[in-house]
Amino acid sequence: MMRILHSLPRTHKLLLLPVATMVTVLGAQKVLTTFEDVQRDRQTLDTVLVPLDADASPGLPSLDTKRDAVSGALAKANQALDATRGHVPISALTASEVVDIDFIDAARANRSESGVPATLAMPAQNDASPRTGQAPSEGDTVRLDEGAQHMAMVIGTIAAGMLELEDGMVADATSYEDVTEDELALFDEGPIVLDQEIVANEPFVPQWQTYTVQSGDTFAIMAQQHLEMGYSEVMALLDTLPEPRLLTHWRVGDHFEYQLDEQGDLLALRMMKNARDGYLVERQQDDFEVATIERAGEATQRLFAGTISGSFARSAKATGLTSAEVSELSRVLEKKLDFRRDTRRGDRFQVLVESDIIDGKSLDPRVLAVEYAGARMNLTVVRNGEDNRFYTPEGESLDPAFNRYPFEGRYRLSSHFNPNRHHPVTGRISPHKGTDFAMPIGTTVRAPANGRVEKVGNHPAAGRYVVIRHDNGYKTRYLHLSKPMVSNGQRVTMGERIALSGNTGRSTGPHLHYEVLVNNSQVNAMKVSLPENQSLQGDRLVAFQRQAKPMLAALESGQTGSVVASTEQPATDDDEG
Numbered sequence: 001m002m003r004i005l006h007s008l009p010r011t012h013k014l015l016l017l018p019v020a021t022m023v024t025v026l027g028a029q030k031v032l033t034t035f036e037d038v039q040r041d042r043q044t045l046d047t048v049l050v051p052l053d054a055d056a057s058p059g060l061p062s063l064d065t066k067r068d069a070v071s072g073a074l075a076k077a078n079q080a081l082d083a084t085r086g087h088v089p090i091s092a093l094t095a096s097e098v099v100d101i102d103f104i105d106a107a108r109a110n111r112s113e114s115g116v117p118a119t120l121a122m123p124a125q126n127d128a129s130p131r132t133g134q135a136p137s138e139g140d141t142v143r144l145d146e147g148a149q150h151m152a153m154v155i156g157t158i159a160a161g162m163l164e165l166e167d168g169m170v171a172d173a174t175s176y177e178d179v180t181e182d183e184l185a186l187f188d189e190g191p192i193v194l195d196q197e198i199v200a201n202e203p204f205v206p207q208w209q210t211y212t213v214q215s216g217d218t219f220a221i222m223a224q225q226h227l228e229m230g231y232s233e234v235m236a237l238l239d240t241l242p243e244p245r246l247l248t249h250w251r252v253g254d255h256f257e258y259q260l261d262e263q264g265d266l267l268a269l270r271m272m273k274n275a276r277d278g279y280l281v282e283r284q285q286d287d288f289e290v291a292t293i294e295r296a297g298e299a300t301q302r303l304f305a306g307t308i309s310g311s312f313a314r315s316a317k318a319t320g321l322t323s324a325e326v327s328e329l330s331r332v333l334e335k336k337l338d339f340r341r342d343t344r345r346g347d348r349f350q351v352l353v354e355s356d357i358i359d360g361k362s363l364d365p366r367v368l369a370v371e372y373a374g375a376r377m378n379l380t381v382v383r384n385g386e387d388n389r390f391y392t393p394e395g396e397s398l399d400p401a402f403n404r405y406p407f408e409g410r411y412r413l414s415s416h417f418n419p420n421r422h423h424p425v426t427g428r429i430s431p432h433k434g435t436d437f438a439m440p441i442g443t444t445v446r447a448p449a450n451g452r453v454e455k456v457g458n459h460p461a462a463g464r465y466v467v468i469r470h471d472n473g474y475k476t477r478y479l480h481l482s483k484p485m486v487s488n489g490q491r492v493t494m495g496e497r498i499a500l501s502g503n504t505g506r507s508t509g510p511h512l513h514y515e516v517l518v519n520n521s522q523v524n525a526m527k528v529s530l531p532e533n534q535s536l537q538g539d540r541l542v543a544f545q546r547q548a549k550p551m552l553a554a555l556e557s558g559q560t561g562s563v564v565a566s567t568e569q570p571a572t573d574d575d576e577g
Helices: 002-007 010-015 017-040 067-084 103-109 146-159 181-187 194-201 219-226 231-240 312-317 323-333 538-557
Strands: 048-050 097-099 209-212 255-260 266-272 277-284 287-294 298-307 348-358 361-373 378-384 389-391 412-415 435-438 444-446 451-459 463-470 475-484 497-501 511-518 521-523
Touching (some): 231 287, 298 312, 298 538, 323 361, 378 538, 451 475
Antiparallel strands (some): 266 277, 361 378, 412 435, 435 511, 451 463, 475 497
16 A cells, blocks of 8 residues: 555645545544543643744644654654653643644544544534533534644654655655565555556557568568468469569569568558559458559759760769769750760850659759850750740740651661662662661651641551651651551640651661651751741740749859758769869
């Protein structure tokens, strides 16, 4: 009991003060017995004098009284009790206050036959006082006055050790009855640990765990040992996955995450192909369901600056640009810049690149703005978010209205446009009214300008082919294709994929036969005059210039590193190449 009381907070101790009052009843029995001993010795005693300090104020001690003051009062009270037994002369006490104990007669009147007081009480206000010698009549309620009750509560509280000293130490206290070790063992259930009790009552919540592939691991064995899966379940899971190679072709260090239920059976499996894309597999009764994962990154802009000192690609990579970013930068500039003739050592350039940052990795880089300051050319272009094309700050398009080549990259020109060409098989003059580019089968063919598909067909000599009529009135034809990617009447835009090159029809090898027709007559596609660049006007120009303003400001600042701060990857300055 005392161990529990001492472990409670102070507020709870005060709530248990009535219990301490019951303990005081036993102390009252001691006072009653002492009084009877004095009477047997024929000593006269109506009151017990409780000496207090000279500066003590009248009244009873309260719970607000300091510990040392209450303890001193109790010590002197004990002296008074000793005086009643004759151990100390009452005359030796300095009486500063008198505590009336006439309640003893009333207490004696209510004692049970066993000698233990059944009720300790003082008469009510309208009852006869015990001093008159008239005992309370049977059935009357005898009560302690408020002062005596308060004193009993204070004494019981201090005796129980339930008040703390000012320095944080607990007051001296002792048990009033011994308890054997065997009796303790009957009730000792160990300490109650609140954290363990809370955990025991909380519902089970599955947690994600990570498994890292070790040398010699296979998913089938790992699943049986760690995921409690049978061989048939493993095969069913692999059959459900769109890309089972993620689990069947492991490399040391690869990892995936999983959840288990309370019995240790697999609940869910999560694996990533890369930082952005992956799959989530969840168990649904006796089957598995697969959902795709696509993580959104934080768009971050970085500015790179460099100087030409050798090839453009090597100089650009020296600034810290990745291979993918250098490739896109080259595609942007080559529309206006000939890297072999126009670049000079010492030319300077700046590139503003935006990419998605996921787990500290840069994904999907996008060139936003470029500034090139060279001996032979100065050029500044900004990407327009509306059509993803590049324009000068004045709104002039970097892209021509009609591309010279219907593909990206460089491929060898295997046969020129030639009206007097000799046929490679018969040797007779057989005009070649197109331009042939040698390229592997399956190379992407793109529309050189906006237009509409006029014809998709197959011919014994031309093989599979596509014809497009463009908005400026020109027409283009593509022969010997392996696969058309458009259909009759379909609207296409500049740069859109329209077919895959091949070697169909009468052909001596894989290539693309490309024709440009003006007024329905074939012309030399490499020399024909193409429409001028298109420019932004009106509201489109205003919107573009508003969007381009912060990008141009970033170029003018010349401060390399992160322009838009990223929490996942701190800004770092890139050295100039």
